[in-house]
Every structure is written in structure tokens, then in C-alpha cells.
Amino acid sequence: MNLRLYCLVMMVSLTGCITGSNATFIESENQNSRVRMIVIHYTSENFADSLELLTKRSSNPVSAHYLLPESNDSSYPHGKLKTYQLVDENRRAWHAGQSFWRGKSGLNDQSIGIEVVNLGRCLQQKKSDAYKLLGRNILCSFPKYADDQIDQLIVLIKQILSRHPDIDPTNVVGHSDIAPGRKVDPGPRFPWQRLHQAGIGAWYDETVATNFLSHFSTELPTVETVQKALSIYGYRVEATTVWDDQTRAALEAFQLHFRSHRVDGEIDAETAAILFALLSRYRADQLQTL
Secondary structure, eight states, X not given: OOHHHHHHHHHHHHXXXXXXXXXXXXXXXXXXXXXXEEEEEEOSSOHHHHHHHHHSOOSSOOOOSEEEOOTTOTTOOOSSOOOEEOSOTTSOOSOOOSOEETTEEOGGGGEEEEEEOOOOBXXXXXXXXXXXXXXXXXXXXXXOOOHHHHHXXXXXXXXXXHHOTTOOGGGEEEHHHHSTTTOOTTOTTSOHHHHHHTTOSOOOOHHHHHHHHHHHTTSOOXXXXXXXXXXXXXXXXXXXXXXXXXXXXXXXXXXXXXXXXXXXXXXXXXXXXXXXXXXXXXXXXXXXXX
């Protein structure tokens, strides 16, 4: 490159830099956060292995914005629990995979992913810790979440919500909610009600649920009504009028979140009552269409 051409290139480059750095910033009132959701996962691995998987390149790369350790994990090197941030909240972490919620797909773009160290996994385990899911003869072990770990999680999520106040309570979900039939984390022992009591996420009004239970104990809703109700709440369910696998998978995910003492993917009066109580609380305008 001759000297004249080199100088010209440098002038153009410098001009571009100067123009960008001197831009006048007047903040518009017409904006909001790109972050619309919080998705909670369990790691299925100990802290050390989880940190490796979430931060190093591999043939199947995954990541999350945050990793929360477990205090009784021998691979965790500290005495006090610390929250680990792995990806900036304004960047996309690869945690959701094939996913859907409330009409949106590919949720990595609009969600913050939190991995909680917990050794839940779907393998043959001792029956005292097992749930039989969706009639698939799969036994899953779900260890209890420690109180100090959940306390740490609540603090973290409250901080996230303060930065992204437009996150709706029904958009604080588990991986199982956005990928029914494919994922079961954070599992049936995750304390969703405790989070709600701390001001995080959705839960149903028990009095309203009891009223619906009285009604559905006499007559269950039709398959089509259940499908439409699940879809209104957020799950990917088509109204086929047939009791099919997509409906069972969505019901299983719903039960994992809101009726975890029995997860079978089947409709019953209690499950229907909880579903309609949630719609009454968070989707009242759409409930009238059922």
C-alpha cells in the first residue's frame, strides 16, 4: 500500500471513530428491556463439572447467564455460597434450546437463564426419590433444594427483576415449561410457591382453585378446553380435540410446576382447578373465551 492510500484509509478510520464517540445521546422514553423471561434449570452435575460445561467450548456448547452452587457439593471450593455470572445479561446465553412460551419460539434471545446446581436426573434410582413421568417408564431422581441455595436464588432474581421490571410473573418459568416432553428441570421439588411468596413468579389463589375444584369434581373440562387453556397460559399446545402426546407433555410440565405431588400428564379435577385458577388470576380476559 502506498503512503497516500495508507493515509486516506487512516483518515476514514479515524473519522468513523470520532463520529461514533461524539454522538449526542438523548434517551427516548419509548423503549424497554429486551429481556422478557427468566428460565430456571438444574445442572444435573456438580459445581465443577457444571462450570466446565457452561464456560468451555464443546461439540454441544451450552451456557447460562448465572450459575448457583450448592453448599454441600464437595467440588465447590468455597465455604460461603457465591453467585457466578457467566454471560452478560444483555448478551444471549445458549440455555433454552428448542423452546416456546406464549407464542414465542427460540427463547435464548429474550430470556435470562439460571442454572442451579442440583443432581436431578432421569435415570433408574431408588424408588423413595423417584417419580414416574408421563407413562414412559422413566424413573427420575430429584434431590431436595437446600434452603440457603434458594435464598441465594431469590436474591439474584429480585436483582434481575429490578433491572428488567417488565418481566411478567408468568414469564418466570422452568426449562420444562418451555420444552415439554424434552426437559423436566428444575423438577418437581423446586419450590415455586416459595418464590411466589417472595414476590417472584406466578402461583394460584387457593380459594379460587377450591371453587373450581368443586365444579370440576362433577364434570371435567373437555380435551379441547384443556388444550386451549394450556395454550392461553403459555404452553405450545394445538387444539386438536384429541388426547395426544403434545397435550400430555404440556400437562406434565404444568404439573411439575404447579401440582408436583403427582406428575402423570393426565387431566383430573385438581389439575384443571389449578389451571383455571391461574387463568383467572393472570389471563382473566382470555378465560372468558373458553
